[in-house]
Amino acid sequence: MKRQKRDRLDRAFSKGFQAGIGGRSKELCPYANLDSRSQWLGGWREGVDGRVNGLFNK
Secondary structure (H helix, E strand, O other): OOOOOOOHHHHHHHHHHHHHHHOOOHHHOOOOOHHHHHHHHHHHHHHHHHHHOOOOOO
16 A cells, blocks of 8 residues: 655645754745745744754754
Protein backbone atom coordinates (compact mmCIF):
# COMPACT_ATOMS: atom_id res chain seq x y z
CA MET A 1 0.00 0.00 0.00
CA LYS A 2 1.45 3.35 -1.01
CA ARG A 3 1.64 6.22 1.41
CA GLN A 4 -0.27 9.31 0.45
CA LYS A 5 1.68 12.49 -0.04
CA ARG A 6 1.37 14.96 2.77
CA ASP A 7 -0.73 18.02 2.21
CA ARG A 8 1.33 20.89 0.77
CA LEU A 9 0.19 23.29 3.47
CA ASP A 10 1.16 20.83 6.21
CA ARG A 11 4.55 20.50 4.60
CA ALA A 12 4.97 24.29 4.42
CA PHE A 13 4.11 24.56 8.13
CA SER A 14 6.58 21.80 9.00
CA LYS A 15 9.38 23.39 6.97
CA GLY A 16 8.70 26.76 8.61
CA PHE A 17 8.76 25.14 12.04
CA GLN A 18 12.15 23.57 11.31
CA ALA A 19 13.46 26.93 10.07
CA GLY A 20 12.23 28.63 13.25
CA ILE A 21 13.89 26.07 15.47
CA GLY A 22 17.09 26.46 13.48
CA GLY A 23 17.11 30.23 13.96
CA ARG A 24 16.69 31.14 10.30
CA SER A 25 15.25 34.52 9.35
CA LYS A 26 11.61 34.71 8.29
CA GLU A 27 12.80 36.66 5.25
CA LEU A 28 14.14 33.36 3.84
CA CYS A 29 10.64 31.97 3.28
CA PRO A 30 10.78 30.01 -0.01
CA TYR A 31 7.05 30.27 -0.80
CA ALA A 32 5.42 32.91 -3.00
CA ASN A 33 1.85 31.53 -2.78
CA LEU A 34 -0.05 33.40 -0.05
CA ASP A 35 -1.55 30.27 1.57
CA SER A 36 1.73 28.37 1.65
CA ARG A 37 3.62 31.45 2.82
CA SER A 38 1.21 32.05 5.70
CA GLN A 39 1.50 28.41 6.77
CA TRP A 40 5.31 28.58 6.62
CA LEU A 41 5.34 31.78 8.68
CA GLY A 42 2.94 30.24 11.22
CA GLY A 43 5.26 27.27 11.63
CA TRP A 44 8.25 29.60 11.82
CA ARG A 45 6.60 31.59 14.63
CA GLU A 46 5.87 28.44 16.63
CA GLY A 47 9.41 27.17 16.11
CA VAL A 48 10.95 30.46 17.23
CA ASP A 49 8.62 30.59 20.23
CA GLY A 50 9.60 27.07 21.25
CA ARG A 51 13.29 27.83 20.83
CA VAL A 52 13.04 31.06 22.86
CA ASN A 53 11.13 29.28 25.63
CA GLY A 54 13.84 26.64 25.87
CA LEU A 55 11.93 23.69 24.44
CA PHE A 56 14.63 23.01 21.86
CA ASN A 57 18.40 23.14 22.21
CA LYS A 58 20.30 24.33 19.17
